[in-house]
Amino acid sequence: xxxxxxxxxxxxxxxxxxxxxQAASQANxxxxxxAAQQGPRELQEQTASxxxxxxxxxxxxxxxxxKQNRSDLLSTYFAGTALDKLGETMQEQVRAGLxxxxxxxxxxxxxxxxxxxxxxxxxxxxxxYDMKVLEHGKLIANQHMxxxxxAVLTPAVEQWKVRVFQAMN
Amino acid sequence: xxxxxxxxxxxxxIATPCLFAQAGEIQAPQSIEAGGGFSIxxxxxxxxxxxxxxxxxxxxxxxxxxxxxxxxxxxLHNAGHYxxxxxxxxxxDKSELDVxxxxxxxxxxxxxxxxxxxVGIHDGxxxxxxxxxxxxxxxTSPAPVSFELSTPSGATQARTVATHDGAAFTAMDxxxxxxxxxxxxxxxxxxxxxxxxxxxxxPCGIKMTATPSGQHVQLATEPLRDxxxxxxxxxxxxxxxxTYQNAQTTVDVPLKKGIAQISMPAHNGAVLSAASGVxxxxxxxLERQ
Numbered sequence: 001x002x003x004x005x006x007x008x009x010x011x012x013x014x015x016x017x018x019x020x021x022q023a024a025s026q027a028n029x030x031x032x033x034x035a036a037q038q039g040p041r042e043l044q045e046q047t048a049s050x051x052x053x054x055x056x057x058x059x060x061x062x063x064x065x066x067k068q069n070r071s072d073l074l075s076t077y078f079a080g081t082a083l084d085k086l087g088e089t090m091q092e093q094v095r096a097g098l099x100x101x102x103x104x105x106x107x108x109x110x111x112x113x114x115x116x117x118x119x120x121x122x123x124x125x126x127x128x129y130d131m132k133v134l135e136h137g138k139l140i141a142n143q144h145m146x147x148x149x150x151a152v153l154t155p156a157v158e159q160w161k162v163r164v165f166q167a168m169n
Numbered sequence: 170x171x172x173x174x175x176x177x178x179x180x181x182x183i184a185t186p187c188l189f190a191q192a193g194e195i196q197a198p199q200s201i202e203a204g205g206g207f208s209i210x211x212x213x214x215x216x217x218x219x220x221x222x223x224x225x226x227x228x229x230x231x232x233x234x235x236x237x238x239x240x241x242x243x244x245l246h247n248a249g250h251y252x253x254x255x256x257x258x259x260x261x262d263k264s265e266l267d268v269x270x271x272x273x274x275x276x277x278x279x280x281x282x283x284x285x286x287x288v289g290i291h292d293g294x295x296x297x298x299x300x301x302x303x304x305x306x307x308x309t310s311p312a313p314v315s316f317e318l319s320t321p322s323g324a325t326q327a328r329t330v331a332t333h334d335g336a337a338f339t340a341m342d343x344x345x346x347x348x349x350x351x352x353x354x355x356x357x358x359x360x361x362x363x364x365x366x367x368x369x370x371x372p373c374g375i376k377m378t379a380t381p382s383g384q385h386v387q388l389a390t391e392p393l394r395d396x397x398x399x400x401x402x403x404x405x406x407x408x409x410x411x412t413y414q415n416a417q418t419t420v421d422v423p424l425k426k427g428i429a430q431i432s433m434p435a436h437n438g439a440v441l442s443a444a445s446g447v448x449x450x451x452x453x454x455l456e457r458q
Contacts, residue, residue, distance in 0.1 A: 081305045085225045096229035113336040116295035117282035133222050147250040167250035168309050169267045
């Protein structure tokens with residue numbers, strides 16, 4: 001019953017893909033049909049598109065922030081625990097003289113929960129990315145990774161923000 | 170022969186990451202629980218630097234190759250996927266490490282809606298829960314969540330729902346009894362409580378009486394109750410209407426002590442009525458001798 005409208009995903013996929021292509025620097029974005037245990041509230045395509053678009057943007061902001069160790073780049077798309085943890089990571093990177101780069105090549109996203117009151121969306125994302133670790137600007141390691149992330153987003157004034165962000169392999 | 174070679178190459182490709190993880194220069198666990206202590210063994214000798222790097226946490230440690238480096242409980246506490254790097258002057262070794270949320274729930278994010286609603290609404294109250302460990306990691310392994318809605322008189326509705334990806338939800342009926350209900354979500358020893366106010370629904374009916382008093386007529390309702398017998402709270406508006414010779418006069422009166430009353434001009438042949446919201450009361454036709 002849930003996300004009936006999203007069962008017909010082509011329109012959403014095309015729309016999100018178009019947005020995502022810009023947002024995620026040409027990363028391939030695949031949107032899976034929503035999970036069956038989703039929740040009692042119908043999720044409109046526009047809402048789903050907006051949440052996914054902002055989630056993809058959050059990766060852009062995460063990547064830029066951790067590369068430049070600039071926490072001010074995070075607050076547009078992150079809030080709460082996710083923002084706190086990423087901010088701490090940045091401080092740890094600065095103390096260690098490190099910076100990290102995340103170049104995402106693909107996202108495989110599925111909305112797994114839309115809370116009944118409409119105030120949170122949970123999604124999973126199997127992300128493929130190249131991770132670079134630099135110490136004082138010098139590359140010390142490069143690794144291709146494929147990791148399943150889970151994110152919980154909540155609506156803010158102008159966009160959805162990521163409140164929970166963690167890998168769950 | 171070609172097929173055998175393909176199989177051999179494929180097997181090697183599949184096996185390679187496992188070999189690195191288990192038999193490389195770094196012997197690190199593939200997975201630990203958030204906040205758990207762990208050790209990393211390195212081979213060789215000389216000074217090196219060990220890095221554990223992920224979006225949610227970064228650790229850096231100067232180590233001696235060939236020795237075991239221990240990480241105290243609580244040090245690596247954010248769930249995630251980490252790259253482990255051992256760097257010395259002439260080599261770089263890598264491994265990957267998963268940190269999973271701790272199994273013991275410590276915190277619930279419990280959203281109950283609405284905070285106030287009329288009695289007797291099917292599935293009118295919803296609750297959604299996210300379950301976290303002591304380090305604010307979302308616990309993604311299934312956990313049973315007990316939801317319980319109890320009225321002031323002790324009547325309860327209870328449901329148990331397993332989390333999927335750290336989330337669970339339920340819907341409950343508002344009861345027939347007005348008052349402040351307790352809505353409790355419980356996972357293990359962790360509980361979170363919300364108060365849901367249940368207010369009377371619309372009046373079940375409005376019964377009005379008219380008492381002539383000189384040139385006026387005194388209109389009064391009987392105490393208003395909803396269809397479950399709960400008294401309608403003071404302040405709800407009752408609209409009295411008098412229709413006389415194609416003219417209509419309406420007066421809005423708030424309930425006081427459960428009833429609404431007003432004095433209106435007593436015109437012979439006037440029709441008097443009362444209503445509140447969508448609920449209509451009786452009509453009275455004024456016939457003066």
